[in-house]
Amino acid sequence: MLKLPGLIDPHVHFREPGATHKEDWNTGTSAALAGGFTMVLAMPNTTPPIFDAETLNLALTAAKQKARCDYGQYVGAGPDNAVVGTDGRPLLHEIAHRTAGLKMYLDMTYGELRLDDMTLWAPHFQNWPKEMPLVVHSESRSMAAAILFAAIYDRSVHIAHISLKEEVLLIKAAKEKGIKVTCEVCPHHLFLTSAAPIFEENGGGLGRGRMEVRPRLATQKDLDTLWKNLDVIDCFATDHAPHTIEEKDSDNPPPGFPGLESALPLLLTAVDLRRLTLDDLIHKMHINPKKIFHLPDQPETWIEVDEDATYEIKASEQFTRCGWTPFEGWKVKGKVRKVVLRGETAFEDGKILVEAGYGKNIRK
Ligand code: NCD
Ligand code: ZN
Ligand code: ZN
Numbered sequence: 001m002l003k004l005p006g007l008i009d010p011h012v013h014f015r016e017p018g019a020t021h022k023e024d025w026n027t028g029t030s031a032a033l034a035g036g037f038t039m040v041l042a043m044p045n046t047t048p049p050i051f052d053a054e055t056l057n058l059a060l061t062a063a064k065q066k067a068r069c070d071y072g073q074y075v076g077a078g079p080d081n082a083v084v085g086t087d088g089r090p091l092l093h094e095i096a097h098r099t100a101g102l103k104m105y106l107d108m109t110y111g112e113l114r115l116d117d118m119t120l121w122a123p124h125f126q127n128w129p130k131e132m133p134l135v136v137h138s139e140s141r142s143m144a145a146a147i148l149f150a151a152i153y154d155r156s157v158h159i160a161h162i163s164l165k166e167e168v169l170l171i172k173a174a175k176e177k178g179i180k181v182t183c184e185v186c187p188h189h190l191f192l193t194s195a196a197p198i199f200e201e202n203g204g205g206l207g208r209g210r211m212e213v214r215p216r217l218a219t220q221k222d223l224d225t226l227w228k229n230l231d232v233i234d235c236f237a238t239d240h241a242p243h244t245i246e247e248k249d250s251d252n253p254p255p256g257f258p259g260l261e262s263a264l265p266l267l268l269t270a271v272d273l274r275r276l277t278l279d280d281l282i283h284k285m286h287i288n289p290k291k292i293f294h295l296p297d298q299p300e301t302w303i304e305v306d307e308d309a310t311y312e313i314k315a316s317e318q319f320t321r322c323g324w325t326p327f328e329g330w331k332v333k334g335k336v337r338k339v340v341l342r343g344e345t346a347f348e349d350g351k352i353l354v355e356a357g358y359g360k361n362i363r364k
Pocket of ligand 1: 013045109110111137212213214215239241242254255256257
């Protein structure tokens with residue numbers, strides 16, 4: 001049995017408020033525990049989006065009642081919420097310390113929170129407290145622009161879900177110049193390419209809707225370059241983005257994959273194949289996210305993994321409400337047996353053992 005620290009996922013979507021038929025704080029945090037995660041940071045592209053005190057309270061109230069693991073909630077950068085208020089202070093300052101960080105959507109993705117125009121970026125880079133995390137969804141050239149903004153305003157920026165060769169190489173160069181940039185990569189961008197025959201082979205629906213994800217799945221060359229530059233990548237994040245099978249197989253499929261319950265087994269299988277070390281995994285799933293996002297200690301918290309258990313990933317065994325996984329039928333090695341969170345056994349042999357509401361907000 002392998003004992004690891006509680007894993008931290010800095011990028012999940014729980015759909016509450018607004019779309020709890022896809023996921024809610026209860027099913028999302030149950031999926032987290034089953035996947036070995038004891039702390040998750042939730043994105044703000046809900047309905048309504050989380051962008052001010054009132055909407056932040058909506059999400060935090062639901063989380064307080066329903067979360068089973070520890071959590072933080074991001075706030076979203078909108079076109080006018082960085083504007084200076086009547087007392088001279090930027091509006092988001094009032095709530096910054098209660099959030100996981102600020103999320104800026106600089107490219108097209110799921111939800112309404114997009115900042116089209118670079119004049120809307122500047123006030124956020126300028127005003128968001130420097131000691132608080134700032135995360136961007138940015139792809140390709142907008143990622144280069146985001147790194148330039150971080151350099152100009154002399155602050156840190158964390159790039160979500162990188163997927164391309166050009167992205168990892170640029171981040172490497174920016175780090176070498178001393179720019180305060182960090183990044184994460186998702187398992188699906190390390191294991192799946194746009195060719196992805198696996199979707200058809202495993203009954204992945206008639207259309208190509210299940211493949212839709214932002215950033216899109218990339219080429220084998222991109223994937224190889226990510227693996228070759230793992231030292232540039234600070235964190236593994238799931239970007240757990242549940243949408244139901246019906247929605248994925250519809251004429252207008254929303255982008256996103258569930259990921260909380262498949263990430264650790266996929267990555268442990270890669271450790272078994274010597275594609276990365278266990279030490280890499282612990283850094284990218286616990287030590288680095290803890291440091292980058294200024295997360296608190298979780299005393300008496302660990303997970304126990306049977307590193308020799310081999311099995312197939314099956315959507316029917318998952319806690320996520322979305323009912324599917326892009327890794328259906330994949331053979332993996334390494335199974336989470338037990339999760340201990342703050343002294344309580346929270347998960348053991350397939351069962352969630354802590355109540356809804358046991359999870360704590362990491363910013364209080
Ligand atoms: C995410 C979602 O569904 O909320 N979708 C996705 O394809 N990754 C949004 C996002 O992370 O960009
Ligand atoms: Zn995104
Ligand atoms: Zn996301």
